Amino acid sequence: MVTIPEYYAGKNVLLSGATGFMGKVLLEKLLRSCPEVGAVYVLVRSKAGQSPQARVADMINCKLFEQLQVEQPGFAEKIIAVNSDLTLAEMDLSKEDQDLLAERINIVFHCAATIRFNEPLKDAMQLNVLATQKMLALARRMKHLEIFTHVSTAYAHCDREVIEEIVYPPPVDYRKLIDTLDWMDDDLVSSLLPKLLGERPNTYTYTKALAEYLLQQEAGDINVAIVRPSIVGASWKEPFPGWIDNFNGPSGIFIAAGKGILRTMRASNNAVADLVPVDVVINATLAVAWYSGSQMRSRSKNMLVYNCTTGGINPFHWGEVEYCINMTFKTNPLEQAFRRPNVNLRSNPFTNQYWTTVSHTLPALLYDGYLRLTGHKPRMMKTISRLHKAMMVLEYFTSHSWEWNTDNMSMLLAQMSPEDKKVFNFDVRQLNWAEYMESYCMGTKKYVLNEELSGLPAARKHLNKLRNIRYTFNTILVVFIWRIFIARSQMARNIWYFVVSLCFKFLSYFRASSTMR
Template sequence: MEDTSVIAEFYKDRHVLITGATGFMGKVLVEKLLRCCPDLSTISVLVRPKKGKKSNERIQDIVSCPVFDKLRDQPDGEKLLKKINCIAGDITQPNLNLSNDDEKTLQDSVDIIFHMAANVRFDQSLKTAVLFNTGGTKNLLDVACTFKKLTAFIHVSTSYCHCNEVRLEEKLYKAPHEPRKILDMVSWMDETMLESLTPKLLKSSPNTYAYTKCLTEQLVSEYASRLPLVIARPSIVTAAWKEPMPGWVDNLNGPTGMLVGAGKGVIRSMHCDHTLEANIEPVDCATNALIAIGWKVVTSPATRDVRVYHVTANNDNTISWGSALDIGRKHFYDNPFSVCLWYPRGGFKSNYFYHMLAVFFLHVIPAYLVDFLMVMTGNKPFLVRTQKRIHGGLEVFQYYTTRPWYFCNDNFTKLWNEMTKRDREIFYTNRNKIDYNQYLLDYVLGARRYCVREDPETLPYARKLLKRLYYLDILKNILLALFVLWMFSSYATMFLNRIEAPFSFSNYTMSYKSVP
């Protein structure tokens, strides 16, 4: 019995619907379900056409990515991949824009829904965020109400959706505004008016993503009498710990963007309290948690309450931002990028004034200097524009790194304790101890390989480049120091001359009057 997975057995013959399957977490969830719950019936994935590609073409691209290599290597891998059923649809449209046949299939057979589709950009306009994140969820909830066999609707939120709460419990919180009224408002109000209203609406929310996730949770709770609902709140989702391969990551959101920017020498200062805990959750741990939550919700006594689970770092298995930086920097020097703007130096500044001073000297001035050289050599300037975009991203992310956060996760701890030893091995979360030194090494190598598309064979060249950049950085520091000394000397001389001038004139006058 110890060799049997209770969770895998639970998913046998079940039909799962996943939205957001083309996203970072979505890919890992689909792969894990197929590989570790091979007896499930079907995984329907709702995919909209995008950039000239049809829904089924997008799914083929996803299945061809490295995430599914481990599954393809299994003897029955290709057979399992055929369990993916692509449903052409769009959550932003009424009735999800489903065909009649697809709608009937889903109504008659879907057991569990994992709703992961969301626009995760922090800088999106209020209208876009509300219509996609809140409006899209409403459309899915309305359709789900017609599903005959539905046993669980798992809404994936974020642990940072109630930013006015330093200590967040596993319960529902009231949104600052009625979600349906906000949906109605953005449907008719023009962008200019919405833009002026956005700061007043957001208040304690740092961005439109957090605000709409907050609204959406309340909207979800309104369907509690009609649907078996659960809300999962992952914290900052980062590169894979173990599966599908250590360090796998396919986007530059959040910490990954900061990591790559720092490694390329573009980001040299960040406002952060290095003593605070970085509540990061590897993507494989997060998706394993979702699968376990699905099992727990269905096998527990029915309730009309919306259950909430915090998919966050275990309180005794965290790492501070400062420690993460120190470990990551060491691994970056050993495994640098082969394309860098400058030598990766710098770090966190807990004082905002010192941070902005560093930004001026290490971000702004070099950007204008590089763009000036680009123009002089007949090339197109790019760095000032890039730095402005990076600065905007830093301003958003720094909100989360300068405040303490505490997430109660008693519900998920209880779930973990109820899992069998075998299920804890298969559907592990970071309740297991993570070796952060090894994890961050894999993270650096994964970002290098999967985000920046640099093969391991380029490492010898990258190390030589890093050495040259190191000496150039020293030369730059010497020249900058000499320039500062020259400026100081020049201003000091001018200042002394201005002080001495009146006395010299007075002495000259006195000498003149003393002549007989």
């Protein structure tokens, strides 16, 4: 078998979703690790007055591409932006572009999708299902296509406890659903949504499952492989540890915890947090296309599915996530934190609701009141409301655990050469979670919030100030309770004096014991 870089040498690649988080990481890794690759055609739509070419130019000027810029200064010449909108007929591709892609493309990576969990069903179907159907229709015209790689999600079938590396039948016929949604109004769709979703939590997982089944039914002789990542987080190693550029998924939650805004969250401490670094997913995706493209052409009807997860191989739990977040942001705090980082995960919904009111809503109302009194625009309740919506979306995933079969991932790793295993490493058994979480948290500080490490001394000073304010507030609160409740009751005073004297005796005993040693 040829090595992975040798396989990609001279091949022309089509990439959808290139401006998204995973898409740009795939583009960077492909160009950096497979320098002999041919052209990479990226489907990009015009946005905010920017042409596709301008959007790509802006994208490759970000920090993610710095190492590639040093190693291959002329890499941008290989990236060809193609004007396209996946929601429009024939993806809004011109006849010339369609003919060009049909003639030249060897490998397709379909990464484009909406990642909003609460997207309206019609929009989710348009972006996750119909766009996949259009990509497949274009792929049928490609004369030299070797592999169509589709990026799905490990949660596509989260209504099951055990998820194998197979495509499961969907709850409805996607063809009938497409036809039905065409004439239904939005209110009727919303009323039917709970029935349609069944035990799935949102339209994202629902439509990703339909897209997988569509591929199985309509691929025909096209060689298709499906990659299912779980919760995609910051990079582990490449191109540098901790790179992340958005608030999506757990990143926004981590930042809110680091700022001291998030204090309580509904989650099970013992549930597996199936985080997977983005570079692990991308390395696996490139390896999947290499293996299926070079070895599976004669067996294209055998569509391989790869569960790219960590929980069954190197489990990490939400309780451990909580500990790592608190420790990292106390040692390396974010600038201008609202309170000291101290997030707590609670599995009981009533307890969590109580602490949400006490730790989130009331402080936000008090702070907004202070802002109004000082002539500023109130903003904290708006922030808390957005945070609560994000937590409600993630609650399902932080309160459940799944068992994923990863036999195909193990098989793929076994097929790779020692050199490929180093360059395209996705062996998560080597992943040290404590180190990764520290890199992740620091990545949100450096790359999402754009905070320089030189500001750490001032941030630590601010955190100490917040600690002193908290101690002062607690002291005042104790004195207030004493004056109102305890000082007016003889029985309460007797109990208070008894507790204080008991504590004093314990302290005296431990002090005497330590002196004797």
